[in-house]
Amino acid sequence: MSYSRCSALLVTFSLALVSASQAATLSQINTSGVINLATEANYPPFNFYKGKVLTGFEVELGEEIARRLGVKPEWTTVVFESLLLGLQRDRYDLVIASHGITAERMKAVDFSSPHYCSGGVLVAKPGGPKTVDDLKGKVVTMGVNTSYFGYVTKLPGIKDVKTYGTTNDQVNAVLSGRADAMVLDRFNAIDAAKILPGKLQIGDVIFPEKIGMAVRKGNKELLGAVNKALADMQRDGTYTKLSEKYFGQDVRCPK
DSSP states (O other), X not given: OOSOOOGGXXXXXXXXXXXXXXXXXXXXXXXXXXXXXXXXXXXXXXXEEETTEEESHHHHHHHHHHHHHTSEEEEEXXXXXXXXXXXXXXXXXXXXXXXXXXXXXXXXXXXXXXXXXXXXXXXXSTTSXXXXXXXXXXXXXXXXXXXXXXXXXXXXXXXXXXXXXXXXHHHHHHHTTSOSEEEEEHHHHHHHHHHSTTTOEEEEEEEEEEEEEEEETTOHHHHHHHHHHHHHHHHHTHHHHHHHHHHSSOOSOXX
């Protein structure tokens, strides 16, 4: 995530035991007929449980990619901060969990073409900070291990940056007055504001970001197949239909 996760306003935190499977090459995936996918399942509307059913924009995207590869998707859900580590340890083949594409992360894994573009926005109670200038002397909350953390800590004049494990904790800190604002992904922020009407205001985008799917470093054939499937979806209208289902707009990155 990229960033923070807005789960918690509704959420059931789902942890699955990590499977013993190894990250596979494209030919191995084709032979087995299965692709092992991983996500967080705690970040609506991107990946979350609706009852006992894993769903969301990224989940449906991953399942459509698997369909186009001609294989069966099998999902593992783990906490966000463990996903790329598990990928490096060959516990699954493809991670789809709103990871911002950063230079630091690219040292550890390979990313697909962006499957959507977003950005970190300021969220506060009505009348709270809306712009970077408004943050001077303020306390800001961040999600643990988010790509926005390094950026926010460098903003001038902030009094303190507090990290929390879930978006629910961030929201509670802001609503209780323990923090003045939080930084969330813009789509996540829209979702949070819908769940808590009138209690949150959405401010400026302070950090634009491209979001990608991750494969094990050097897994070039699988990466190429994923990129082709994504490009085909964007060309034939499948991506637009899925995007509009969840967001009411096409969220692909502008050219």
